[in-house]
Amino acid sequence: MSFSHLALIAISSMLVNNFVMAKFLGCCPFLGVSGKIKTAVGMGVAVTFVMALASLFTWLVQYHLLVPLGLGYLRTIAFILVIAALVQFVEMVIQKFSPALYHSLGVYLPLITTNCAVLGVAILNIDAEYSLLEALINGTFGGLGFLLVIVLMAGIREKLETARIPAALRGFPITLIAAGLMAIAFFGFSGLIK
Amino acid sequence: MKQNRSWQIILNGLFNENPTFRLVLGMCPTLAITTSVVNGLGMGLAATFVLICSNVFISLLRDFIPSKVRIPAYVLIIATFVTMAELLLEAYAYSLYQSLGVFIPLIVVNCIILARAESFASKSRPWPAALDGLGMGLGFTGALVIISSLRELFGSGTILGLPVFGEAFQPALILVAAPGGFITLGLAMGLINWIQNSRKGEM
Numbered sequence: 159m160s161f162s163h164l165a166l167i168a169i170s171s172m173l174v175n176n177f178v179m180a181k182f183l184g185c186c187p188f189l190g191v192s193g194k195i196k197t198a199v200g201m202g203v204a205v206t207f208v209m210a211l212a213s214l215f216t217w218l219v220q221y222h223l224l225v226p227l228g229l230g231y232l233r234t235i236a237f238i239l240v241i242a243a244l245v246q247f248v249e250m251v252i253q254k255f256s257p258a259l260y261h262s263l264g265v266y267l268p269l270i271t272t273n274c275a276v277l278g279v280a281i282l283n284i285d286a287e288y289s290l291l292e293a294l295i296n297g298t299f300g301g302l303g304f305l306l307v308i309v310l311m312a313g314i315r316e317k318l319e320t321a322r323i324p325a326a327l328r329g330f331p332i333t334l335i336a337a338g339l340m341a342i343a344f345f346g347f348s349g350l351i352k
Numbered sequence: 353m354k355q356n357r358s359w360q361i362i363l364n365g366l367f368n369e370n371p372t373f374r375l376v377l378g379m380c381p382t383l384a385i386t387t388s389v390v391n392g393l394g395m396g397l398a399a400t401f402v403l404i405c406s407n408v409f410i411s412l413l414r415d416f417i418p419s420k421v422r423i424p425a426y427v428l429i430i431a432t433f434v435t436m437a438e439l440l441l442e443a444y445a446y447s448l449y450q451s452l453g454v455f456i457p458l459i460v461v462n463c464i465i466l467a468r469a470e471s472f473a474s475k476s477r478p479w480p481a482a483l484d485g486l487g488m489g490l491g492f493t494g495a496l497v498i499i500s501s502l503r504e505l506f507g508s509g510t511i512l513g514l515p516v517f518g519e520a521f522q523p524a525l526i527l528v529a530a531p532g533g534f535i536t537l538g539l540a541m542g543l544i545n546w547i548q549n550s551r552k553g554e555m
Contacts, residue, residue, distance in 0.1 A: 179530060180530050182380050182381075182383045182384035182530070182533065183380060183384075183458075185379040185380045185383055186377075186378075186379055189376075189379055231435065231439065232435070233457070234434055234435050234438065234457040234460060235428065235432060235435055237457075238427055238428075238431050238461070239424075239428070239431075242423075242424050242427060268423075271423075271427070271461075272461045272463060272466060273461065274380045274461045277460065277461050278454055278458060281454050281457055281458075282454060324542075325545075325546075325549060326542045326543070326545040326546035326549055327538070327542040327545070328545075330376060330538075330541055331538040331539070331542040332542075333538070334534045334535070334537050334538030335534065335535055335538035335539070337534040337538075338532070338534030338535035338538060339531070339535075341530045341531035341534055342526070342531045344530075345529075345530075345531070
């Protein structure tokens, strides 16, 4: 477990196998909350935070609760419960200790429960048989990758507002096509890791 | 009259409120697994199964679930049926189970299912809720099949694994790769908008 091995996981989950661009996880908020840069940053930060915590807690639940008890088949149910509880908890903690941050994230926090990037990273960590540290890094950098693309997308969409677009493509279709072009750009990162 | 209403609920899910093209819900599986028609069909039918079961259950329990904890309760009910679907697929359709991969457990967080629970099943009797699940599920399946057939046809030159074009055909590999999902869905939606706009123009 060398440093370069961990760095490889970090780069892979942030850029090469970006959750939105390559794995299609977290598309709903990516397409839904990317209208303005400010809200996109808020959503991205909140998701990063929850993804890191979810990686940690679901790993503990899997290897210290489900596996010893032979309840592996309850994984999906257990994980979604952990994530829902976690989001609720994070919401309360932020509200208590940082009301300012709470007000800027407020609306997005409950939405994170149904963000498939969070459940996705939890399941992928287990499927890849990552250790606790590897899972934590995968979750944190996966979240940072999400933050990166949602902010980039918001920037593009703010420009698209004033662009001349064929009537039929206005709104959602042009956003998808822009996301597709962005995904092509992210293909360029695939050379980073052999 | 009663039969009319049943058809209306089903057709509503298929066309007027098509979850993919109209409500724009459940984007992740729509983009991710539509690389081949078999995958699209499998995912659509699995989601339909979960939708019908969870809609009926939530409708039956609608008077017992306190509204404050309704979202966790719905998620738990949905997760139960998703686990059932997951185990069934693993037992009876293993290759499909493998190619859908992580997106089977992720049906839990498919916004279509939670949205229908919240906006339809929690307010209606079990029979209409089941029909709504069926309509929405088939609408979702239909959209997945349309997108996946476009991607499979032009991206690998086959339909359901059977070659369509001659040997001279050069498949556009980009369509089955990740960016193709976004672009195909964007163009398909644009096409639907265009058809509707030009229809409006005729009237």
